[in-house]
Amino acid sequence: MAPGRIRAKIKRSSLYTFGCIRPHVDSPDEPHQFRGPGFSRHVCCNQPQLHQKKPLKYCKNYISTTKYNVVTFLPKALFEQFRRVANVYFLFAAFLSLTPVSPFSAYSMIAPLAFVIGLSMAKEAVENWHRFMQDMKVNMRKVRVHNGEGTFSLKPWMNIRVGDVIKVEKDQFFPADLLLLSSSYEDGICYVETMNLDGETNLKVKRSLETTLSLDDDSTFKDFRGTVKCEDPNPNLYTFVGNLEYKRQVYPLDPSQILLRDSKLRNTSHVYGVVIFSGHDSKVMQNATKSPSKRSTIEKQMDKIIYVLFTLLVLISLISSTGFAIKTKTQMPSWWYMQAPDDEGLYDPKNAALSGFYHLITALILYGYLIPISLYVSIELVKVLQALFINNDLNMYDEETGTPAQARTSNLNEELGMVDTILSDKTGTLTCNQMDFLKCSIAGMPYGVRSSEVEMAAANQMAMDLEGHDDHFTRSRGQNGSEIELEAARVSKESLGIPIKGFSFEDNRLMNGNWAREANPEVLQLFFRVLALCHTAIPEFNEETDGYSYEAESPDEGAFLVAAREFGFEFCRRTQSSIFVRERNLSSQEFVEREFKLLNLLDFTSKRKRMSVIIQDETGQILLLCKGADSIIFDRLSKNGRMFEEATTKHLNDYGEAGLRTLALAYKVLEESEYISWNEEFIKAKTSIGGDREAMLEQVSDMMEKDLILVGATAVEDKLQQGVPQCIDKLAQAGLKIWVLTGDKMETAINIGFSCSLLRQGMKQICISMNVDMLNQNSKKHAVNYYFVTDQVVKENIKMQLTNAIQMIKLEKDPHAAYALIIDGKTLTYALEEDLKHQFLDLAVGCASVICCRVSPKQKAMVTRLVKEGTGKTTLAIGDGANDVGMIQEADIGVGISGVEGMQAVMASDFAIAQFRFLERLLVVHGHWCYKRIAQMICYFFYKNIAFGLTLFYFEAFTGFSGQSVYDDWYMLLFNVVLTSLPVIALGVFEQDVSSEICLQFPALYQQGPRNLFFDWYRIFGWMGNGLYCSLIVFFLNIIIFYDQAFRAGGQTADMTVVGTAMFTCVIYVVNCQIALTMSHFTWIQHFLIGFSIIAWYVFLILYGMMPPELSGNAYKIFVEALAPAPIFWLSILLVTVACNLPYLAHISFQRSFNPMDHHVIQEIKYYKKDIEDRHMWTRESSKARQETKIGFSARVDAKIRHLKQMLQKKSSVLSPRVATPRT
């Protein structure tokens, strides 16, 4: 408690500059005047009981994201089921089967439908239950709530009501939208991390009203009363309008007093707040849109096939009913044995049209076998099983957080195999939001030997590439190898000791006080002091480690302080006016605590891109210490301060290339008089009132921060999540485009671009931004105020930039040239407008990588939609926070990063993985497999139903189109449900064209999905044609064989049952052999299921034949007595099965022999174990098996190699004349 309390006593407002300073004179704050609709909310603080009755009854803090509840489940789920056309059709058919029109008995129509619908609904129920459990996990989180007696007790989130006073402790999430009353700081400020809401990593300051500051203890709330009148719930995160009525006075409220649900309290030990918006009223929940139900591309295409089949169905029904009407009209009267007409008019020659109409209905039911009723349910089942495999994949299980991958909706599995563009969030997704001090350059000397992850990844890649590279290069390497080897970064040995968070620096020259022996120890000392003094952090003594840890606003600052500590400049105390640093004495190497008086602090803003402190050391010397973006600092150096500029610039470039975040450090010595006169100005600016206060402050600060002397530069690694560069590299090789959409600053985003290898040196960066200078000029020219520059001008400018960039890309000749597009949020608002967005998209598509920074959650969603609709290709969005929810929902596939605290992204997502790197496996392995499985499965499904369904139609033509089926009802009932469904499910669940390792080794194979090679119309119609062929063969061969002759030695001729059974047996054999030919991966399960399907048919036939004849009819003992003893039955099966599968067999043998696809060749290599015999070839091919890529570290390595080759050529061309001259 003690340190926290002391820390909390510091008034931060006097420490901080711009952001926190409030002018001492209270600005004339008038309460907001609002009336009318939209401002009706009335909150009685600390009187939640008042909110239990009607006018003030607001929704509970219970949140629910489930689709159904107990009551709505049945109607809603049924409705969902019957949104599928096919199901409606089958329902209709089931109803009609109760009438005499039906060609089948009612049970054979209703049973499969009930089975299919029941299974789908059971699946929905299970998924809903999981969602419910997840909601409950959030709802059951505990928070301290005032119970009316001045004490607080823990309550679950869901029981919080509007008006409750809540105490939130450090690092907890706010359970609802709160009005901040007071905090552990005396001046009522608190720090909030809103990463979950908007993705911004820096902390935000919230401050309470001064009047509620006194409520800083549990007991003070006993008698606290107040009323808040404010706006109604709305989704706008950045606005809030309301008044607090407290102690008979009215105070206006603004967004800075509002703590939003799902943001997190940081650096503040606790706050008190009143619940204003709860549950679904809270801003973050208002932002949540109903998660759209997504359907995969394949499923949409499948619908089209179903429509094609419906058309076919209607067509043949029409043909057969016309035929029937004609037959009935002309021939029926002569068929005396029919005794037509009947009473119902079904066979009425006098009214043939009506009979024809009835028959149309019969036919529509009869040919329903063209549309596989079990298709949907089989697909659903398959997808659930596929999802199970995804969930159980140990390679996607994160040991650290203990989270496995999770397929939250299973109906998008195959879409994973078709992704074209990945839109990724940055913080929390690509990076862990942790900074590590890695390198520095002091006085023109580089320090720090450890390489960044990017360098290591590239080095590994290079080492591998060189092994597998073609001979030409290997030879050239002999001459020039050293040069390349130099490029391969030194991979550091295992670091000694325990890793320190925020510090991965390794260089003995600086550690343990060794720096004192370096060339310029004074400069080094100054460098470390800048690190230790120029910040706004607060130290916290950690008793466990017996050292200090730091609470900083941004993680970089924390990393600097840790670094300073490790170098021997431990920042240990801070008071209102001083900073205490325990530092190593330059001469004696002993630790002394030094006090530095903090005179001024010029804060960091994104506009200034720098921060300075003015301090006075123990000797009375006044120093300005400054750190900032290198470009800014270099502009502000004095003439004699540029000693190390050249060397430092070089180092900065290297650091940038290695994906590190860099800052330059500088200082200047101030004369006391100089400082005093400046300080007066500064105080004046600080205390001024009005809108231009900030501008004035900036201007005054500007005056101070010039004529600096450069000390050095730092390089901090924004720690990427594990394996991110490798993953991005592989994804790029698989032909995926990767866009980064981040709420963060442009610099940060670019840095990450470098560290992920989305950007590299030599890539042409196209920055589309609002050109402020241009605007200024413009405004000066036209004598218009800067603030009134019309949108039109800005837009014109952006349009011009876009057009120029597109032009530039078009004119580019070099095939290796790569462009990167970087655009910020404000510009994006214009670029996303209706008339510019296509231009923007064109440009973006032409660029190898796209980075959008400072984008709002809504813009993320808009960009996603633009890509999705503009390119018509599949998009995948991945993110971890609530700010990504929009894009996750908008994209074709949304992936959430699980295992982090906020759950919004995961709850909105379709798939949840614990780490970005698992995306590779999710897409390249599971996506690839699922795509092929589902595609083949659907094709096969249509094939088998066409092959079977059309035989019914042909038979029709021979029965006078009467609607009689040649098969027994039971055969047909079992066809889809038992006899042919299991192998196809096995195909959908277990098929693997190549193993998972090969999928990963040959990322190019993934392109089969986005190119949709397995589900294009060519293939679909091919399968349908195959079905048509099989139906013809099955039907006519059987008919010709069995039609009039005795089929066995006993002399009996075949009746309809014999023909039907023989034909059906053929169908079963044909379709099951077909699937065996289709599969390429047989585990015991496939063997078993295919065998089972055929054996099950015989078993059924025998059992059915044993039923009493009332049930089995003519099928009584058909197999045992009639068919099995007849050789011709077996002959016909063999003949038909071979004849049906012959074309397919020929097709696949021909294709494999003369036009093999990639996976065929790889299968063969594996089959003949060539990969083991010829390792060289295997590694060479796997390194070649990538899509042309301009991003990723492989591309970077390639670029480097190309560059070296060019150098080499130049060299040799310079050399050769010299060699040649002596000869001549």
Add this chain to the structure above:
Amino acid sequence: MDHKNSKKPTYSRFSQQELPAWKPILTPGWAIASFITIGTLFIPIGLLALSASDNVVEISDRYDEVCVPDDYSSKAESYIQNPDVKKTCIRTIKVPKKLVAPIFVYYQLENFYQNHRRYVKSRSNKQLRDPKAEDDTHDCFPKSKTKDGKPIVPCGLIAWSLFNDTYKLSTRGKEISINKKGIAWKSDRKAKFGSNVYPKNFQKEGLIGGATLDEQIPLSEQEDLIVWMRTAALPKFRKLYGKIETDIEAHDSIKVEIENNYNTYKFGGRKKLVLSTTTWIGGKNDFVGMAYIGVGGICLFMGINFILLYVFRPRRLGDPSYLSWNRHPIA
């Protein structure tokens, strides 16, 4: 620790999709081998079937037109419907080849839709089997009950339209006896048609369709009915009439005395009398053999083609140069 790992998927070869699997590849060798094998297997089968079919002797004689007396030639229907005209018709059939017993006697009808839905449905399996279920006639419409509401046994259109031509065969003045027993399926006689179910009210009123049944003989012994009740799959069909258990020598001529009762004239159907022997393949069925030879031939042809293609355009298996990135190299 335990809690953390509770969500960890458990390892099994199944859950990791690593089950051992047979991954066959259709190599050219396999393709050629399978085509050739099918070819070499099918052609002999086809030849066997053809020779079997060749051993079958089949004689058929169409008599519907010929058996209409000349004065009725333009109004065959009124002839067949006139109960007073004598329907007997004598035909002589030449025997081209020796018929070895058992010789099967069939009648063949054409353009008769025994497979029509209305017709197929019009029966009651229960009634045929169980004397107690004689009222179970709801499917038998329109031949379910007599006008005074008594159930017809056997009910339905199928039974009602029972074929009623009869044949008497004789050669060299000696009658050839036709055995009418054992022409129906054994299971039909045993289980489907009750041995204690007797015809009732059958063909007793209104329009008489076809044959009448002896009310003293149980249905299980009315084999003509049993055969007829197995509806044929196509409008042209043959049904077993009886068996001849003596050989008939080649070049004999058979005198057939036909009672031409059955009305096929109304719908223009043909009637034929067929005498046929059988072999293991059944009756005369050249198609099976031909189809086998055809498919076998195609397979052989393709097998040879593949071999030729392989000779002229071989592809080494697993040749990486066929990979797409090698065929269309990246610029």
